[in-house]
Amino acid sequence: MNPVSALYVPGDRPDRFDKAAASGADVVILDLEDAVADAAKAAALDHVTAWLAARTGGPEVQVRVNVGADHEIRAVRATGAHVGLRIPKVEAPEDLGVIASLAQGLPLTALVESARGLQNAGPIAAHPAVAALALGEADLASDLGSTAEAVLDHARIRLLVAARAAGLPAPMLSVYPRIQDLDGLRADTERGRALGLRGRTAVHPKQLPVIREVFAPDPEETAWAEAVVAALGGAADGGGGVATLPSGEMVDPAMLGRARAILAAGRP
Numbered sequence: 037m038n039p040v041s042a043l044y045v046p047g048d049r050p051d052r053f054d055k056a057a058a059s060g061a062d063v064v065i066l067d068l069e070d071a072v073a074d075a076a077k078a079a080a081l082d083h084v085t086a087w088l089a090a091r092t093g094g095p096e097v098q099v100r101v102n103v104g105a106d107h108e109i110r111a112v113r114a115t116g117a118h119v120g121l122r123i124p125k126v127e128a129p130e131d132l133g134v135i136a137s138l139a140q141g142l143p144l145t146a147l148v149e150s151a152r153g154l155q156n157a158g159p160i161a162a163h164p165a166v167a168a169l170a171l172g173e174a175d176l177a178s179d180l181g182s183t184a185e186a187v188l189d190h191a192r193i194r195l196l197v198a199a200r201a202a203g204l205p206a207p208m209l210s211v212y213p214r215i216q217d218l219d220g221l222r223a224d225t226e227r228g229r230a231l232g233l234r235g236r237t238a239v240h241p242k243q244l245p246v247i248r249e250v251f252a253p254d255p256e257e258t259a260w261a262e263a264v265v266a267a268l269g270g271a272a273d274g275g276g277g278v279a280t281l282p283s284g285e286m287v288d289p290a291m292l293g294r295a296r297a298i299l300a301a302g303r304p
């Protein structure tokens with residue numbers, strides 16, 4: 037199944053690393069950036085690298101490094117752990133040159149968190165070291181001076197288009213910082229899902245069940261996808277053709293890609 041949930045844990049809270057790994061999140065993000073005060077950054081890097089070096093299994097892990105902190109990438113690389121690197125505040129593909137060479141093949145998730153980054157989302161996504169895009173909505177709102185839903189939706193859509201045009205997966209949604217407001221989390225996550233984003237990053241384990249529920253395979257969508265594949269199986273492989281579903285909907289190969297993606301996303 038594609039990852040749909042990720043949990044941030046501050047790098048200076050090693051007491052929480054194992055909890056995060058056992059939380060059921062598909063991805064654990066060890067944060068060295070904004071969740072860690074400047075005075076604690078060196079100790080956080082030590083905690084993160086020690087944990088990575090000792091780790092023997094568990095969910096996918098990413099490390100969010102600081103802007104310009106090449107030594108952090110070197111230190112993570114030196115652990116030999118196969119982790120992803122989450123690169124904050126990427127504004128242009130040139131920002132990734134040195135990082136990509138230091139990363140030596142570790143997959144990069146580029147965080148787009150500014151107007152300039154959003155303008156350059158296409159070229160950033162096309163950088164060969166970039167495996168995924170993600171939006172940093174809090175920083176973006178500060179840069180734009182707007183928290184309007186329409187502005188946020190616009191940013192989400194632009195990021196989705198940039199990612200898909202570069203052949204990358206649909207981005208996950210950014211964090212929802214109001215931890216106690218699970219109804220608000222659900223509503224906002226459903227809005228993001230309807231736009232086409234897939235999955236969400238969390239800041240607290242209690243947010244994970246809501247995220248998982250919103251991104252669970254939708255039985256109606258799955259039934260539609262199965263019907264499309266059943267109706268078009270032979271015709272599409274043979275180069276085209278139309279069919280009519282029992283519901284009366286006309287379908288042709290244009291719908292087959294989406295149907296197959298829905299079925300693939302629900303498969304373990």
Ligand SMILES: CC(C)(COP(=O)(O)OP(=O)(O)OC[C@H]1O[C@@H](n2cnc3c(N)ncnc32)[C@H](O)[C@@H]1OP(=O)(O)O)[C@@H](O)C(=O)NCCC(=O)NCCSC(=O)C[C@H](O)C(=O)O
Pocket residue numbers: 043044045046052053055056067070071149171172173174175176210211215239240241
């Ligand atoms: C937000 C928090 C500081 C809240 O911490 P706290 O008040 O201590 O939480 P609780 O008392 O409710 O904790 C209950 C139990 O859950 C465990 N817990 C809590 N949070 C985590 C976590 N993130 N990972 C693992 N485990 C967690 C506690 O240990 C308790 O367990 P137990 O004692 O066994 O009952 C805190 O949740 C936190 O630090 N969250 C992560 C914050 C973070 O990383 N932020 C940075 C990413 S978001 C961002 O940067 C924005 C982005 O860049 C943008 O621009 O948009």
Ligand SMILES: [Mg+2]
Pocket residue numbers: 070124149172173174175
């Ligand atoms: Mg940010």
